[in-house]
Amino acid sequence: MRDIKIQVNDLSLYYGEKKALKEISMQIPANKVTALIGPSGCGKSTFLRCINRMNDLIPSVKITGEMLVEGVDIYDKNVDVVNIRKKIGMVFQKSNPFPKSIYENVAYGPRINGLKDKTQLDEIVETSLRQAAIWDEFKDRLDDSALGLSGGQQQRLCIARTLAVSPDIILMDEPASALDPISTSKIEELVHQLKENYTIIIVTHNMQQAARTSDHTAFFYMGELIEMGKTNAIFTKPEKKQTEDYITGRFG
Amino acid sequence: MENTMDIIENPFSKSNNNKGKEIKEKAVIGITQIAVLLIIAILFVILGIIIYQGRDKFSWEFISSFPTDGMTKGGIFPALIGTFILVIVMSIAAVPFGTITAIYLTEYAHEKSKFAAAVRFSIRTLAVVPSIIFGLFGLGFFIQFMGKGMDSTFNGGELHWGQPNILWASLTMALLTLPVIIVSVEEALKTIPRELREASLALGATKWQTIKQVVFPGSISGIMTGTILAVSRGAGEVAPILFTGAAYYLATLPGSLSDQFMNLGYHVYIMSTQSSDVEKTMPIQFATTLVLLILTLSLNLVAVVIRSRIRRKAK
Ligand SMILES: Nc1ncnc2c1ncn2[C@@H]1O[C@H](COP(=O)(O)OP(=O)(O)OP(=O)(O)O)[C@@H](O)[C@H]1O
Ligand SMILES: [Mg+2]
Numbered sequence: 001m002r003d004i005k006i007q008v009n010d011l012s013l014y015y016g017e018k019k020a021l022k023e024i025s026m027q028i029p030a031n032k033v034t035a036l037i038g039p040s041g042c043g044k045s046t047f048l049r050c051i052n053r054m055n056d057l058i059p060s061v062k063i064t065g066e067m068l069v070e071g072v073d074i075y076d077k078n079v080d081v082v083n084i085r086k087k088i089g090m091v092f093q094k095s096n097p098f099p100k101s102i103y104e105n106v107a108y109g110p111r112i113n114g115l116k117d118k119t120q121l122d123e124i125v126e127t128s129l130r131q132a133a134i135w136d137e138f139k140d141r142l143d144d145s146a147l148g149l150s151g152g153q154q155q156r157l158c159i160a161r162t163l164a165v166s167p168d169i170i171l172m173d174e175p176a177s178a179l180d181p182i183s184t185s186k187i188e189e190l191v192h193q194l195k196e197n198y199t200i201i202i203v204t205h206n207m208q209q210a211a212r213t214s215d216h217t218a219f220f221y222m223g224e225l226i227e228m229g230k231t232n233a234i235f236t237k238p239e240k241k242q243t244e245d246y247i248t249g250r251f252g
Numbered sequence: 253m254e255n256t257m258d259i260i261e262n263p264f265s266k267s268n269n270n271k272g273k274e275i276k277e278k279a280v281i282g283i284t285q286i287a288v289l290l291i292i293a294i295l296f297v298i299l300g301i302i303i304y305q306g307r308d309k310f311s312w313e314f315i316s317s318f319p320t321d322g323m324t325k326g327g328i329f330p331a332l333i334g335t336f337i338l339v340i341v342m343s344i345a346a347v348p349f350g351t352i353t354a355i356y357l358t359e360y361a362h363e364k365s366k367f368a369a370a371v372r373f374s375i376r377t378l379a380v381v382p383s384i385i386f387g388l389f390g391l392g393f394f395i396q397f398m399g400k401g402m403d404s405t406f407n408g409g410e411l412h413w414g415q416p417n418i419l420w421a422s423l424t425m426a427l428l429t430l431p432v433i434i435v436s437v438e439e440a441l442k443t444i445p446r447e448l449r450e451a452s453l454a455l456g457a458t459k460w461q462t463i464k465q466v467v468f469p470g471s472i473s474g475i476m477t478g479t480i481l482a483v484s485r486g487a488g489e490v491a492p493i494l495f496t497g498a499a500y501y502l503a504t505l506p507g508s509l510s511d512q513f514m515n516l517g518y519h520v521y522i523m524s525t526q527s528s529d530v531e532k533t534m535p536i537q538f539a540t541t542l543v544l545l546i547l548t549l550s551l552n553l554v555a556v557v558i559r560s561r562i563r564r565k566a567k
Contacts, residue, residue: 057453059362085453094447096445096448097451112456112457112461158451161455162454
């Protein structure tokens, strides 16, 4: 049981009347990369945003079921959503750095948490940028605006920014979909390195990417979890026909 | 019949029917052009007259000296300073209040909140209330109620706050300009993309931290635009300060919030209606108007520039 980071029990989500997630139950292992795949509109992003309660921001959303992170239901009334989001970081599809300097982007999270000490902040910024493998690229231009960076650099900065609050879990929603192949492979490499210390859940439309980066794969279809298993197994001998059709490119 | 044949033979030839439409089209374009030209002409005539009539009197001397000889000679220095003080005190009151209201409306109010709808309705109504009504309200509420109340509570009934002064005039003006500020700030807050808010929240920031760190810094220029527009509106309005603080003539500059003050717009008004010799003071009136006009036009220009920058940034 220690290896299960997230346990989902019968989770359903409604956008108003519309049921976008249907009784999802799954287990997400710790310190592994889990890929979420499926055709557009099947609910991958919706599911991902349930894990850090980002859907709280949408007034029409209603959620039933359980989302247990290390055994605690994060939708319980006694849980503070702010603490959840500190523990569960998120990297978005479209890179979204703040219109501040590179340094201030990474320091944002720690500052929010009340850290003021300059040396400590410097240290966190350096470690986070190193972890995101962009320290050497950025160390001489920490005061430059993040908006002047390329898309790939921005996205890796956003990853560093997420790492700076030292989460356990990192959610990534198609983090490389807007990037060129070289930036994409850098992000994939990064995901590979990060999984030693983090539990990573990554949404992707790219089958090769899912196969390359993930240990486990979950296939969603029309709001349902069709199948989940070791990535190897899912890609070589899926149990369900829908999964096979999807990964062989017969639909979606 | 001929017509139809015509169309069949050459679909692009001008049928009578089409000619009728064309004339109408030309007429419409003509009318709109005349209307536009008329507006431009009116503007230029007004500006021309003011500049022409005021140009002799308009000088540094005029701006920087007190009126003399029963206000038939001299400058407008105290009226200029009074106007500045008025808009500064007004901004100190209206900008924070308006900004907070705008933050509530855009960030905190639920889409379907009845309370927010009521606030929005009130703001819209406030924006169309004639300015003289604000003047009367200021007299009734600030001076008679607040001021007199303060006097009887703290001053043993001795008259101090219960009469027209800078404070009450500025607060009255603040009410008048509040809608301008609220709308400008709201507009600026809405240009902050959802992605940035989400980025902050996803890092564990609270909503208020997100507003403070991300939303607010991105809206500074909008707040500035709103302030400038409000100031330029306030600088030109006379009705709200008529009963609440503006003075006919003061030999000295105001020294505290409980003093009365002179004001450019009010100065023009009394010069043209109450002066002992309206003819003689005509150049002063026009030169004062010119000063007021330059003041408000340049403020508006700055606001337009900042606003267009915000718009470009939003795209
Ligand atoms: N804010 C919202 N309000 C209402 N319906 C929504 C909202 N967001 C998503 N949906 C609907 O929920 C369903 C799942 O959407 P979701 O974005 O989770 O799909 P997805 O699998 O991430 O798709 P994609 O691969 O295109 O990103 C879709 O039918 C979508 O239209
Ligand atoms: Mg998605």
